[in-house]
Amino acid sequence: MTPYFARQSGFGPLAAILAQSEGQRVVERLCREVGVTFEPDQPNRPLAFAGMSQLFERAARARGDGALGFRVGAGMRPEEFGPLVDYSLSGINLLHAIQRANRLVALQCNAVSLSLRVSGETAIWVFGYVRGTDGVHAQHAMHALPSMVRVIQAVVGLGPDGMGIELALSADPMTREVADLSDVAVRAGRPHFAVTFPSAWLRRARAQVVRPRVTLFDVHQHYVPRLPRSxxxxxxxxxxxxxxxxxxxxxxxxxxxxxxxxxxxxxxxxxxxxxxxxxxxxxxxxxxxxxxxxxxxxxxxxxxxxxxxxxxxxxxxxxxxxxxxxxxxxxxxxx
Known part of the structure; x- marks a missing residue:
């Protein structure tokens, strides 16, 4: 089985949000409990995914904030994931952009997967986990959704109308908090974490011409050291x-x-x-x-x-x- 790792940049502003509300000592205690250490100047540093996911969950409980993962994601810019996003956004249309992101997401975190499904007039961009990644990852999953929404909006040049977020969570106060933070419709009780939008958007012309800024070679060069493979x-x-x-x-x-x-x-x-x-x-x-x-x-x-x-x-x-x-x-x- 492949060892599961993620880049430190995937934490986004989690530590800062937690330190502001609970104090730095709480951050340090939670990091010790899950075996994670922060190196602020090393965003590409690989960390064991189990510790990263646990830190999201424990931080949410410490704050009493069921929507913390989504709040962290809303505070992140897609560019924080490095040239992977630039490379995806330079696709010829939304379908091409999503295909690029799906193919390369394992460079950022090899525990997750992105997949695209089309059901009639609806496209569903799913954020999931590879087989063997056991445990609860709801907070980590939610942190990815705002960036996925922004990628779609950047390509099609449209507002939130027609878009939606699906959560693999029951309809409870947590999902209502996510709805309050989001500018798109939120539906709970779904079989996955995903972003939905009209399938007609996949092949429509780009909202604007985007000159390619990075190559696939640049993307691979950025994600060094590579994540462990054994x-x-x-x-x-x-x-x-x-x-x-x-x-x-x-x-x-x-x-x-x-x-x-x-x-x-x-x-x-x-x-x-x-x-x-x-x-x-x-x-x-x-x-x-x-x-x-x-x-x-x-x-x-x-x-x-x-x-x-x-x-x-x-x-x-x-x-x-x-x-x-x-x-x-x-x-x-x-x-």
């Missing part, structure tokens, strides 16, 4: 942010993925490695980065990557590289 890649990526902060244990990694430790161990064995191998690799990679960037003492490097003393670090480094750390650093530094 359990080994996913665990390695997760360990990079955990090395030196306590013991990067398997239970913590499994929690952040929303998987069982047994599944991770089984997948890693099938891929020819073990969790212990990846912990050592992550520690050594980080140690080498520290030794390249400055004259940190070897004691400081050892402690920074999670070893209790320099002697343990020296033995591990020698086993991993074939050289003692001091000699390795002298070679890398050169004359």
């Amino acid at each position: 359990t080994r890649e996913a665990v390695s990526l997760m360990l990079q942010s955990m090395v030196g902060i306590g013991d990067p244990g398997l239970d913590e990694v499994a929690f952040r993925f929303g998987w069982s430790r047994r599944k991770i161990q089984s997948d890693l064995r099938a891929e020819g490695c073990s969790f212990r191998d990846l912990v050592i690799e992550a520690r050594m990679t980080r140690a080498m980065a520290f030794m390249r960037e400055g004259r940190h003492s070897l004691v400081d490097v050892a402690l920074a990557v999670g070893y209790s003393d320099q002697a343990h670090f020296n033995r591990a480094f020698l086993a991993y590289t074939g050289l003692p750390p001091g000699r390795w650093r002298a070679r890398v530094a050169g004359p």
Whole structure:
């Protein structure tokens, strides 16, 4: 099964909204509870999708705001998703734009899917989740809908008349709150989260000529690093942010993925490695980065990557590289 990750940019203003109403300490507590950390200057940073979705749900409960996901989405500009949106909007018509977005959305989050259905005079653009993405994702799903509405409006150049939002939620105060925030009709009790519009809009001429600004190559170049495609890649990526902060244990990694430790161990064995191998690799990679960037003492490097003393670090480094750390650093530094 593909590990599920999303870009940090997908949070939009969630943390800011929560901090303003509940305080920064609440944000920090919820992030710890779901195993998520924010790096404000790294919007493309991959995060485990399970933690992202849980943070949306817990933030909504903390605020007592059933429409928080939609509120977050309403505060986001489609351009915040990077050149993927620019590339989609330069399609020759709405059908072409939606097809581009559907094909490329996995670059932003490989846990979600976009699909287009046509039923007579109605087109339904569905936001869903790939098989195996278990759990409740209502708040996360709602945050995508306002941007989908704006993409449609940007292409066809029309107002909200004729458009609608469908929610896979029962008709309750939450859906009424979404209706209050939206300028399009909202229908609850549907089998999916989706945006609807007249199917005739799909092939109508664009409202205005849009000069293409980005290519497909630009889109792929923007989404670097790419999202993990194997359990080994996913665990390695997760360990990079955990090395030196306590013991990067398997239970913590499994929690952040929303998987069982047994599944991770089984997948890693099938891929020819073990969790212990990846912990050592992550520690050594980080140690080498520290030794390249400055004259940190070897004691400081050892402690920074999670070893209790320099002697343990020296033995591990020698086993991993074939050289003692001091000699390795002298070679890398050169004359």
